[in-house]
Amino acid sequence: MKSFKVTEFNAPLTEVDIATPKPEGTQVLLKVKAAGVCHSDLHIWEGGYDLGHGRRLSLKDRGVSLPLTMGHETVGEVVAFGPEAKGVAVGDVRLVYPWLGCGKCDTCLAGDENMCIVKPNSIGVYCDGGYADHITVRHPRYLIDLKGLDPVTAAPYACSGVTTYSAIKKLESVLDQPIVIFGAGGLGLMALSLLKAMGGKGAIVVDIDASKRKAAEEAGALASVDGGAPDALQQITSKAGGPIRGVIDLVGNAATAALGFDCLSKGGKLVVVGLFGGGAPWALPLIPIKAITIQGSYVGNLRETQELIDLVREKGIAPIPVTTRPLSQADASLKDLQQGKLVGRAVLVP
């Protein structure tokens, strides 16, 4: 099997050819049909995140070891499985749920493997992922039936889809009022369509890029605001026309986190999703005085991913724009993403 691996942080991916592995036990071997190139792959490739205040989170220190085949947005077709794998058949086309944990701790057993505190095992982060022509998954329970959804446009639901879905779920009790979403890139546009499908009132979208604000308005945002405008806060509150109880920050830098916090009314909740990086900008006394909840949201669990796929099918949610690339262009696609040259999401098709 052929794969494209990170062998050194920040260096070009290496093409590796090995014998295709034979699945054992409960393992399932899939032939990759689509592998999304996600923005977080850039962080893995670069080896870490900026934590602000001059600090950096090193993925090496967090247990990411090389060589690694990235790719956590994978759809594949089952080609073989171990003797203990039940509920799969050769030819099944499945979305791979990638956010695996140890599978044994209380958190994992409660269904929140993405939050495992013992040993994260996320596919494409801690173990080999979809930038390859084949992928091995440790148990059929992580394979979600697409029931006819297009593999290429469904692949990103494993990451950007469930990330936005899980963030919106954290504001479930306030969706009858307008919420504020920071970031009108791919995640922001997905959030708008999911919000609508989930019966939400809608969102005011904040972005510093005029073309992205326009895209958000076309995608059904209640209004959009330039986050860089000197009166951005006043614009957001006046466009909301009432107290703002929920904010989703899909960017996650000091400026968006500050504005997101400031526009919340008392008792509101700020859900931080974006990993742009930087230091926390809030004045500590205002957190208790405004009784604000600041909640992080990291991807989503298996149940949420299944709910999302059902929602997409039932509501006929329009797919996000994707650009398909041959697997051999994995490295070039990452570079294009890094330089902001990609239109829509790149999906590698072996």
Ligand SMILES: [Zn+2]
């Ligand atoms: Zn665990």
Ligand SMILES: [Zn+2]
């Ligand atoms: Zn991702």
